[in-house]
């Protein structure tokens with residue numbers, strides 16, 4: 001079926017529908033991880049909620065299930081899209097910031113990149129993560145862990161209203177007073193309950209910020225991790241530090257000071273002065289970094305502090321939440337990620353703080369266990385691809401320390417019940433049964449309407 005056929009047969013005027021081979025097909029189904037090759041039956045490119053409702057009507061008439069995506073950053077954890085209509089919300093990127101109330105409204109296709117500069121210009125920040133290329137929708141529906149999480153909690157719990165088109169075609173606005181159970185489920189239960197068209201959330205005021213990084217030779221990873229790990233219990237929630245062992249590929253797009261080099265990097269974001277941050281981080285400074293970029297700055301810097309890749313790339317990844325890094329584990333982690341490692345990046349994020357407390361009116365993802373979020377990615381190489389084995393060794397090393405997982409960073413399909421306690425999972429399934437009983441909406445990390453789906 002060509003798009004022209006599809007449109008003539010079923011599509012309303014104005015809604016752009018693509019079938020395999022149509023112009024724009026590959027861009028519409030593209031994912032951030034180039035190892036994923038999602039092949040939906042049709043793609044819809046809506047510009048507003050009316051188009052989304054029309055797309056869902058097409059899917060129902062054609063006997064297709066429905067999946068949504070904004071950027072494809074989170075596509076890898078979704079089941080294959082054969083027999084699905086993919087609603088690509090790239091054309092719905094409106095952003096409206098009210099500086100007085102710090103309330104933000106975004107279309108479902110907005111990236112943090114569309115929002116963060118406007119917020120930063122008025123002394124605000126969103127609770128975004130390491131990359132501004134990530135979309136608000138998938139990030140917020142799955143939780144959202146970033147630089148300000150220790151102080152302000154998960155992004156999903158900063159969401160104040162969500163608009164979505166349900167599988168029956170109805171356009172709903174859900175908040176703390178309307179469709180209360182659905183509002184609860186959407187904040188942590190992922191994109192399983194309908195196609196979101198807009199989100200409203202609270203940004204936070206950032207009157208003062210110091211942020212930057214200490215770079216160490218990669219050979220000093222064990223020293224850095226030992227010192228960092230010993231320091232964590234003394235650090236206030238205003239200060240968030242991550243350690244990343246990074247092997248930067250020799251790519252032209254990277255700054256010359258990192259291109260083709262390897263470092264152990266301590267990154268820090270402090271809601272306070274530079275001098276106070278330096279005082280709190282003194283033991284790390286005493287290790288004498290070879291480069292030090294910590295300085296007073298605007299919130300916008302938080303979008304690039306982690307030096308995440310901006311362009312799509314092929315990679316495999318793994319993740320775990322742990323309470324601590326014992327000394328023997330640190331030695332092994334340093335050896336596994338050292339010079340010549342197949343792990344392109346091994347990152348340790350200090351979490352805890354507000355993440356350990358259940359906020360009033362929280363969604364399905366209220367808290368996360370653990371003090372440290374570990375995430376690693378490995379870019380496969382040819383002909384000798386060591387990426388899978390290196391990640392398996394890392395998994396083996398982390399297994400005895402693991403206290404949980406953060407679903408947004410689990411980038412392959414799994415039984416999603418493992419991310420929730422039994423009563424939360426049951427409640428999510430009940431919401432699914434109420435709003436999508438035939439299980440037509442494909443979310444990332446699938447919530448079935450009944451047990452065993």
Ligand SMILES: Cc1cc2nc3c(=O)[nH]c(=O)nc-3n(C[C@H](O)[C@H](O)[C@H](O)COP(=O)(O)OP(=O)(O)OC[C@H]3O[C@@H](n4cnc5c(N)ncnc54)[C@H](O)[C@@H]3O)c2cc1C
Nearest residue numbers: 070071072073074075129130135137138139145191196444
């Ligand atoms: C480079 C990179 C950096 C990252 N950094 C962080 C980080 O620091 N912290 C963190 O918490 N996470 C991080 N993530 C994970 C990220 O939060 C998830 O991948 C998230 O799902 C991405 O959302 P998206 O909308 O950009 O992705 P998409 O792939 O477009 O969407 C992901 C999923 O969200 C749902 N969804 C999207 N749009 C809609 C919609 N309109 N209606 C209903 N459901 C929808 C769908 O289930 C979809 O499968 C990172 C990922 C990458 C690749």
